[in-house]
Amino acid sequence: MSRARARIGWTLAGLAVVVYTLFPLVWILMLSLKVDAVTPGFLPHDWTLGNYATVFDSGFFLSALRNSIGVSLIATLLSVALATAAAYAVARLRFIGKRLVLWTALVIVMFPTISLIPPLFDMWRVIGLYDTWAGLIIPYMSFTLPLSIWTLAAFFREIPWEMEQAAQVDGATPWQAFRRVIVPLASPGIFTATILTFFFAWNDFVFGISLTASDAARPAPAALAFFTGESFFEQPAAQIAAASIVVTIPVVVLVLLFQRRIVAGLTSGAVKG
């Protein structure tokens, strides 16, 4: 009896959480399907996909989407590649100042983002990085690297030393041992780092709106703020909602795709036990 009751209790609690978190999303989805965004009501009176068509017809949003995809992908690839190498060094090598490197990296994450915007803005204008992809990729990398290094270093430490030693005795150079044994074994960690980095870059608004000025580099979240709709006199709420939905989709797809990879413990069975 009590077990059944506990199950009902858990289900209700779970439902409450799901409703609470999903409600804003569903609301935006509904809004994006309305013809008239001003009329109150949860469900649209008249359903339409017109808002999506409007969004995709404006070259403005398409270029923003291109910027977002390009900047996020490049930042993620560079950041994860660098983090993997750095984390391996942190986990395996002994060098002076290792702790200093690790803790400095952590301090960077704690730094309030907004306090870096004015100096970066000035610097980027002088060097010519203002309103370019590189101008966004660099800050994204510096903010995501520390967390990736910490995550990956923990993964590398879990991999028994014998793995590399066995590979080296089998005839692998240190680089081959790293690439063919260590990286595959750390792949759950690498996936985690990749996804976290991508999300950071993809969802960023502050850098995106402050360090760009035009379609050349402005990413989608920042572009949404400049969205005006079909005419100047119209409230573009429905179109903004449609654009938001479009921007959210890649994130959801990524999580669904890689969720298993992130969780999988590949290292089991490496050694006895």
Added chain:
Amino acid sequence: MACIELDRLVKRYADGSVAVDDVTLEIADGELMILVGPSGCGKSTLLRMIVGLEDITSGEVRIDGERVNDKPPHERDLAMVFQNYALYPHLNVYENIAFPLRLRKTPEHEVRTAVQRAAEMLELAEHLPRRPAQLSGGQRQRVAMGRAIVRDAKAFLFDEPLSNLDARLRAQMRAEIARMQRRLGATTVYVTHDQTEAMTLGDRVAVLRAGVLQQYATPRELYEQPANLFVAGFIGAPTMNFAPAHIEDGELRLPFARTPLPPGIDAANMHGRQVVAGIRPTSFEEAQFVDAGKQRCGATFTAEVDLVEWLGSDQYAYIPYALPHTRRAELDALAAWLDRETLQPQLIVSLDPARRVAEGATMRLWVDGSQIHLFDPKTGKPLTNGAAGKSS
């Protein structure tokens, strides 16, 4: 295949501790050499120095006469089986065995034949598609061996490969390793702490203690002519009995009996000397079964049996003997020699397993004086010069 020479090898850590101290050995082509010693004696370190996973402080490792000190492991062309197997968990059995070949960019069809051959030899053919996590301990062990034999390495190195297996499997794998090594004629260095493995597998055995080589000889020589007290106590199961003794009037005075001196001892020179007597459990017999002629070269004594271990094919009796308090110090000194905590004044005696021996019973025992080893208590060196232990 190749011969391996170790020339005055030393491993000293940054904190000054010495793991391997001036070890010189040579392993002939095709020979199976065993490195044996108690845990922490530096045998694994020595093996890792040969394979290149551990830096060499001083001395030289030569493979086929070529100095390899500064070569990284992948250039030394040796194959190693690790204690915990170190299989690659992300690869299946086939790819695990094929891994060394893949690194050498071997053509696919050659890889296939080589892996198949190794798998057949080790009875792994049906497990090839499985992952290491799905295998039993013995199967993982065989995969690790397959990975070692799949290429023509110059030598095989084994680091306590059987210590993670249960007793039955250990005996089976021990025989398999011996058979495989003979078949391949491979130069092999095998590290173990188990003296049974050392005795049964090795062409030659190197006994290590605290990083220092004690003796390097065939198993038979180790057993019959131990180079010192430590080797005598380490080799043989159950272990050799040790008792403080002295020589007087041409006799060996043991705490429990007086025997004639073993052959090779000059009675005149040794008069009054303190010695350590080492007696194998098999050097005892029940007095009633020893004929009168043989009895003369030993001594009989009465003993009370404290404990009996009956194993079916063997039977061991534990027999305490009286030792004056004044001589306990000699026993403690002996324990230090043997790296044991304490040494009890007792004998372990091998008896005919067919006999029913009750605990607490009193027996007449005979000890064969000609089989007794004598050691110098100060240097630990043998006085009998090996003449005693030889089977007559």
